[in-house]
Amino acid sequence: MAEGRADPLRGLLTVVLGLALVALIGLFLVIGKALLLPIVVAVISVYVLIAASDAVGRLPGCRRLPEWLRRALVLAAFLLAVMWLGGVMVATAEQIRPRLPDYQKNVSGLVAQLTALAGIKGDPDWHRLWSDTFGTLRVQQVAGMLLGSISAAAGLIFMVVVYAVFLMGERNGFAHKVAVALPGESGIRASRIIMQTNRAISDYLAVKTLINAILGLLSYAVLWAFGVDFALFWAILIALLNYIPYVGSILGVMFPVVLSMAQFGSVERTLALAGLLALTQIWVGNALEPRMVGRKVNMSPFVVLVALALWSSIWGVSGAILAIPLTSIIAIVMGSFASTRPFAVLLAENVSVYEEDDARIY
Numbered sequence: 321m322a323e324g325r326a327d328p329l330r331g332l333l334t335v336v337l338g339l340a341l342v343a344l345i346g347l348f349l350v351i352g353k354a355l356l357l358p359i360v361v362a363v364i365s366v367y368v369l370i371a372a373s374d375a376v377g378r379l380p381g382c383r384r385l386p387e388w389l390r391r392a393l394v395l396a397a398f399l400l401a402v403m404w405l406g407g408v409m410v411a412t413a414e415q416i417r418p419r420l421p422d423y424q425k426n427v428s429g430l431v432a433q434l435t436a437l438a439g440i441k442g443d444p445d446w447h448r449l450w451s452d453t454f455g456t457l458r459v460q461q462v463a464g465m466l467l468g469s470i471s472a473a474a475g476l477i478f479m480v481v482v483y484a485v486f487l488m489g490e491r492n493g494f495a496h497k498v499a500v501a502l503p504g505e506s507g508i509r510a511s512r513i514i515m516q517t518n519r520a521i522s523d524y525l526a527v528k529t530l531i532n533a534i535l536g537l538l539s540y541a542v543l544w545a546f547g548v549d550f551a552l553f554w555a556i557l558i559a560l561l562n563y564i565p566y567v568g569s570i571l572g573v574m575f576p577v578v579l580s581m582a583q584f585g586s587v588e589r590t591l592a593l594a595g596l597l598a599l600t601q602i603w604v605g606n607a608l609e610p611r612m613v614g615r616k617v618n619m620s621p622f623v624v625l626v627a628l629a630l631w632s633s634i635w636g637v638s639g640a641i642l643a644i645p646l647t648s649i650i651a652i653v654m655g656s657f658a659s660t661r662p663f664a665v666l667l668a669e670n671v672s673v674y675e676e677d678d679a680r681i682y
Contacts, residue, residue, distance in 0.1 A: 349634050357638055358476055362483030364525065364645055367518070369394050369488060371526035395488055402477055405556065412553040419549065422583075476638075513656045520652060521645050532559040535604045539572075542596045546589065548580050558597075562604075563641040565624050569605060573597045619647065620669040 349356060373390045376382050382390065502510050536559030543551035558572035573594060581590045619627070627647040631639035647667070655664030665671055 346634070353635055357635055358479035359483055360642060360646070361476070361480045361638065362487055364521075364642060365398070365480060365484045366487045366491070367522045367645075368525045368529055369398055369484065370491070370518075371522040372397075375526070391488055395485065398484070399481060402481055406477060408553055408556060412550050416550065509656065513653060516656075517649055517652050520648060524648070525645060528563065531604060531609050532562045534608065535559055535562055535600065538600045538604070539576075539597060542593070542600060543576060546580065546593050546596075548576055548593070549583055550579075551576075554579070560641070563644075564637075565628060565644060567628065567640070569601045573601060618668045618670050619644070619651065620667070623647070623667050623669075 369391070373387070373394045376390045376394060377385065377387070536555045539558045540551055540555035543554055548554065554576040557575060561568035561572040564571070577590060577594045577597065580593050581587075584590065624644065624647075627643045628640055631643040631646060633639070635642070651664050651667045654660035654667075
């Protein structure tokens with residue numbers, strides 16, 4: 321009887337300790353954001369770089385290239401892309417400040433047109449209304465905040481590049497370190513988890529990156545055709561935000577559309593631009609992406625939304641971009657242990673994989 325009563329207490333103690341561990345990990349993620357975020361982004365970047373290196377090795381003229389040379393070429397291309405991206409951000413920040421007065425004038429004229437169409441009589445003083453509403457917001461302060469954000473992003477990118485270079489160099493010896501640190505069955509299980517994680521995350525990120533690059537090119541063509549200011553910057557932003565499920569595509573369209581309204585002061589032109597950008601997003605999201613990505617990541621839509629809310633609350637926009645890869649890694653690790661396997665099943669959309677594993681076991 322005493323042993324029967326102890327079992328529920330032991331189960332309750334396990335649950336309490338598990339919840340406490342989760343709370344401590346969450347607190348550590350929030351407090352250690354400055355340290356952890358560059359490392360996590362670097363690890364995710366290495367997944368993409370390794371997948372790109374393998375793709376280069378499958379090309380007809382590159383199959384005989386040694387692995388170290390392929391990785392060096394991919395890493396060099398990554399560094400050039402990062403430097404180019406930083407240059408675009410800095411150039412955009414420098415060019416947007418002198419154009420703010422023109423945007424303010426166009427917005428005032430657009431509001432006057434909309435008021436006339438709505439049948440509102442009178443000629444309100446929009447300059448005074450703008451001054452009363454936004455008079456305390458100085459252009460210098462806005463520019464300073466923007467430059468500060470770009471400086472912080474540049475620092476993050478620099479640390480990511482440094483970590484990624486060293487991770488790429490030490491990747492080959494990692495499997496041997498695991499075998500030495502965890503001999504026997506533990507090492508075999510750890511190697512299996514690492515291989516499964518690498519395969520799932522690399523495939524998803526590589527294909528998702530290619531899709532986002534295609535989306536960015538199409539969006540740039542649309543923005544350039546309409547003559548939108550900073551078209552290259554907005555196309556890059558659209559491509560990056562498309563990593564965020566559901567919400568990212570909406571935000572990606574919203575930012576350049578709002579700018580076009582301030583730039584052109586024309587409702588018709590803004591609506592046409594919004595329609596073409598939306599059609600591009602719909603084609604990529606409903607036709608191209610399902611065909612290329614498929615079911616690389618086995619998570620239900622509800623879990624995707626919860627993961628998006630959770631990681632964005634911890635790490636902001638960076639957490640929203642990393643939500644799917646990080647949650648997938650957690651699901652793969654939990655699915656490899658009997659005690660946490662039920663949670664992995666609850667996170668999955670297609671549980672047939674776990675049913676097949678159970679059939680092989682029994």
